[in-house]
Amino acid sequence: MRDQHLVSRRTLLQGMAAGTAVATTGLGTSRPAFAKDLVVGFIYVGPKDDYGYNQAHAEGATIIKKIPGVTVLEEEKVPETLDVQKTMESMIELDGASLIFPTSFGYFDPHMLKVAAKYPDVQFRHCGGLWTEGKHPKNTGSYFGYIGRAQYLSGIVAAHTSKTKKLGFIAAKPIPQVLINVNSFALGAKSVDPTITTQVIFTGDWSLPVKEAEATNSLADQGVDVITCHVDGPKVIMETAERRGIFCTGYHADQSKLAPKGYLTGAEWNWSKVYEAFVTEAQAGKPLPNFVRGGLSDGFVKTSAYGPAVSEEARKQADSVKAEMIKSPDYAVFKGPLKSNIGKEVIPAGKSYPETAIELESTDYLVEGIIGAIG
Amino acid sequence: MDNVGMVLVALIAGALRVSTPFLFVSLGECLTEKSGRINLGNEGALVLGAMTGYAASYETGSAWIGVLAALVAGGGLGLLHGLVCSLARVNDVAMGIAVMLAGTGIAFFFGKPYIQPSAPQLPVIPLGFWSDAPQIRSALDVSPLFFIGLLVAFVMTWAFKNTRTGLVVRIVGDSSDAAKAMGLPIDRVRVIATTIGSALAGVGGSFLSLSYPGSWNEGLSSGQGLVAVALVVFARWNPLACAAAALLFGAAGALGPSLQTVGITQGYYLFYAAPYALTLLIMILTVAPGRVLRGMPGELSLTR
Known part of the structure; x- marks a missing residue:
């Protein structure tokens, strides 16, 4: 009697596989590379209100939030370990982020590089000067300021x-x-x-x-x-x-x-300048620069x-x-x-x-x- | 003032400023270990106390209420550790690590909104009023918590020696067989000792956030609670020696920055390692191989 109500294991697995396939393709098509509504992810290594390094980045993110058509995701206190890879993947898979700023030095190698290789449609820009032409993927890059x-x-x-x-x-x-x-x-x-x-x-x-x-x-x-x-x-x-x-x-x-x-x-970072430039280019559908540097005269x-x-x-x-x-x-x-x-x-x-x-x-x-x- | 004088003043100032958290945590741990338990969770109690104290001080406007809140928070964490360790076959070292992680985790989670605001700070006792030198005046601005800590050290020493309560704690810690024969409630004594010990660690945490350095952030403790647990071994489970060891650690911690300010700048990493090198040296010199540490409670899981 009971067996009639149960789906056999094989049918269940088939169903699940089909469901997953639909879900992934669905996600794939609903994630247009750089459409008007852009989801941007920021990852900080510490609390974003530390009166310091992380706050400087978070202040930049706050400015981005005001741009129409932009959704900002933030995650703080992400260690420079496998955790940051999980954070990036969940930003991409669950929230549809197409531009990610991992702001801490140690996120670059291997974490950002690994995730970037897996998601070639998503753009990654890392704070620091580590990106090298030819050596690192095209969808990654660096930005840094001279202070x-x-x-x-x-x-x-x-x-x-x-x-x-x-x-x-x-x-x-x-x-x-x-x-x-x-x-x-x-x-x-x-x-x-x-x-x-x-x-x-x-x-x-x-x-x-x-x-x-x-x-x-x-x-x-x-x-x-x-x-x-x-x-x-x-x-x-x-x-x-x-x-x-x-x-x-x-x-x-x-x-x-x-x-x-x-x-x-005091000597302050003005990351909003950098983030604004990246986001407006991304919204316009233009390719993003891979290597950005600037100082006082550039407003960084x-x-x-x-x-x-x-x-x-x-x-x-x-x-x-x-x-x-x-x-x-x-x-x-x-x-x-x-x-x-x-x-x-x-x-x-x-x-x-x-x-x-x-x-x-x-x-x-x-x-x-x-x-x-x-x- | 000449350079030697400067360094000496800095060492004294450092001993008075930096030692208080070490003092409270090591006294608390001393009490807990005397009853036969180890509580590595005191690092967690320190961080939780720092956060709770800061938050309560900010919300109520009174730093002393903050200290009280830290005491309660630390005590609560200790109670948890004490109760769980009373269950059969629970390892107190492993549980201590769990409590440490829980304490710091809770503190970080609830401490988020208190990183930015400035909470009222504890007053200081200006013992340097007689001097014109600003260095000495600032060095002798001593927190009342420091004196409370010293007082606790004296009271504990006296109580272990001269009171029935002290004797009960020592018996429970030294031989559970003897304690059972006397009909003492072993678990209850240990739970109370752990709770009070952890409450002291919480007060030590409130010193970090409400006195020196006097603000809450997540890197505040940087492992001081664990060092203080080690200090108890170093101090041979003697509360007064705990106080001395805490002062020594405070002074040694001030050595690095003060030597750099007077221009002795080579090898500052070595000066920063001074407190640890010192501990190691004293340990090696005082422990004879093959013997149980003098003064060590017989029931500690380390000896069994």
């Missing part, structure tokens, strides 16, 4: 504000991108007053709140009165500096709310509004240098002759490196005037 000039401007403002002529820089790891920022900040400060020193402290990792607070305190103890940083979430550093009654300049995003008295200015990077402690003189100088930077893309912060802080000549006289110079990408020194060592 050194903004740090140079922060250095100018810091030097004007400092009374002790001692600045502090809390950095995570001595890798080229970080060292370029430290050097740019110190050079900006030295352009105001050549005797000014910048003390750098390496904490050893991207997010170590207790160590960052300790570093801020010991810099303040040593008489440093302006602090900046290159870590993933500058929140603790800004708050600690404010509590110690000293000044700070921000990084990644606008942190002025955390230090209403002491926040001077911006500076925070000046805080109340910034003097008229500082504003004037920083603004005029900024105008010059925006006008000429060849403006060079790194000009020879330049010595490292151990007395080695790193840029010979007569040479100058604009921010796009390939030489800067192998920076392994701290310039004269910085107290600290990378080893």
Whole structure:
């Protein structure tokens, strides 16, 4: 009796297979490559409200949401493991995403490359400079910004504000991108007053709140009165500096709310510019560029509004240098002759490196005037 | 001030600032282990306490209510661990790891909306009022929680030695056979000890979010709870030694940044490893091979 009501296993399996086939083809056709209604996926490695790296990207995503015909998917705290592949696949399969921005460095290889090979119709753009023509799939690419000039401007403002002529820089790891920022900040400060020193402290990792607070305190103890940083979430550093009654300049995003008295200015990403460009091209059905880079003059990077402690003189100088930077893309912060802080000549006289110079990408020194060592 | 003086001040300041979470977690763990259980979940209690404390302080406007909430949250996690471990054939180390993951997971999940806002902070006791040097003044801004922690250490030492309750905990921890013979409620004692121990760890977490570094985010603990559990072994299950070990760890943690600020910059990775190298060294020097650690409760699953 009971058997009559049961579907035999074979029929069931056949039915399921047919159903799946219909479902997949259905998905395939209902996923037009770059139609008007575009689904864009953003993947962050940390919380998107961290006042830092991830918030900078999430702010860009917020702007994209306002473009008509665009649906934005976001997923935060996705580790740089197989998890990110699952996230990308679910964005593509379940939500029909056709453009994905995995924003963290470690998502690229192998995760994004693997998923990109599986879904050739979907476009992937990764934040960083890792994409190489010919080596990586055509539906992937890289975008990145040069933020050194903004740090140079922060250095100018810091030097004007400092009374002790001692600045502090809390950095995570001595890798080229970080060292370029430290050097740019110190050079900006030295352009105001050549005797000014910048003390750098390496904490050893991207997010170590207790160590960052300790570093801020010991810099303040040593008489440093302006602090900046290159870590993933500058929140603790800004708050600690404010509590110690000293000044700070921000990084990644606008942190002025955390230090209403002491926040001077900051070097911020302006990813919305990049994302807007990608999305409008995708909506127009044009092929997306594979490799995008830009700096202050391209609007990829911006500076925070000046805080109340910034003097008229500082504003004037920083603004005029900024105008010059925006006008000429060849403006060079790194000009020879330049010595490292151990007395080695790193840029010979007569040479100058604009921010796009390939030489800067192998920076392994701290310039004269910085107290600290990378080893 | 000369450089040696600077580093010394930084070490003292670091000991006072950084040690408090180590102090609370190691005291809590000491109590739990004295009763014969290991609770690796205290890392979870620390993170959960940090989040709950911050959230409660933000919602109510009072940092002390935050500390109380952290105490309750930590205690709740400890109660869970204690009850589950009372079941037959439950391994307390494995359960501890599960509790640790649960605690941090719950904290991250509910802590999301509290990453951005700024919650009221605990007051500090300005013990450096006599000095003009800003370094010393800031170094001696000590949190009241630090003194509460020290007080707990003294009370625990005294209670283990001089009270009936202390004796009961020690008997249960040292020999369940003896405890059974005396008719002591072994499981109940252990559950209570684990709950109180975990509540202390929760208070340690509230120090992280409400005093120093004084904000909530997901990287806040970076494993301090686990280090504190190890400190208990290092301190030979003696609450006062736990306090000393916590201070030592705090000072050693301040060594890296302060040496870099005075210009000793080579090999900073080595200075950051100093606390761990120190622990290893003392362990090697004090443990004779082949013998059970002095002071170790006989019922710990490590010895059985």
